[in-house]
Amino acid sequence: MNQQLEETLARYKGERGDLIPLLQEVQTKFGYLPEEAMQGIAKFLRLSESTVYGVCTFYAQFKLTPVGKHTIKICRGTACHVRGISRILNEAEKQLGIKPGETTSDLEYSLETIACFGSCALAPVMVVDETVYGKMTPDKVTKILKGEG
Ligand code: FES
Known part of the structure; x- marks a missing residue:
């Protein structure tokens, strides 16, 4: 380095x-x-x-710990909240074994929560790298993390 x-x-x-x-x-x-x-x-x-x-x-843009190869962002905006984003966040936390702000030990995934993505019609919304996944369900989280989404 x-x-x-x-x-x-x-x-x-x-x-x-x-x-x-x-x-x-x-x-x-x-x-x-x-x-x-x-x-x-x-x-x-x-x-x-x-x-x-x-x-x-x-500055939030700076990361003091290594970030994963993929970043999963879970929307915590109002529309997503109303449509049950907490179940999606819980499922992602369970599958990955990490909390928002953390990275898996294999450096594969980082998990973040973020304010409204501006895709409220698709709520609840989860974004993996640049891909937006709408109308999320806990089952979809499993599929996406397995690469079947
Ligand atoms: S509140 Fe989640 S996309 Fe707007």
């Missing part, structure tokens, strides 16, 4: 305004922000590690 990080840092001037773009680039490269990378960025920009860490935790 060090070499990849150094190659990335080499393209920046080391100014404070580089912090967000650098964090974004490192996250794109590694899929999340490893602690070692945050320390390297702090040193490079002459900022304290707690400042860098504070920025990373402030």
Whole structure:
């Protein structure tokens, strides 16, 4: 990782305004922000590690733990709530053995909840990577996770 990080840092001037773009680039490269990378960025920009860490935790876009190959997003908007999204979330949690914000130990899936997707007519809605699945049922969760959806 060090070499990849150094190659990335080499393209920046080391100014404070580089912090967000650098964090974004490192996250794109590694899929999340490893602690070692945050320390390297702090040193490079002459900022304290707690400042860098504070920025990373402030912005939801930054992930401090590895994310899975696939991301499952469960809508927690009103229409989905009314149409029983909690059963879908429970089923996904049960199948994957994780809670929202977590990733399976094989790094295959991350689970997230998210505000309205804007597909309320399809409620309850679950999105896997870029694919939107509407009118979800617990059985459909099983099928989708088995790759039969
Ligand atoms: S509330 Fe779920 S898509 Fe709008």
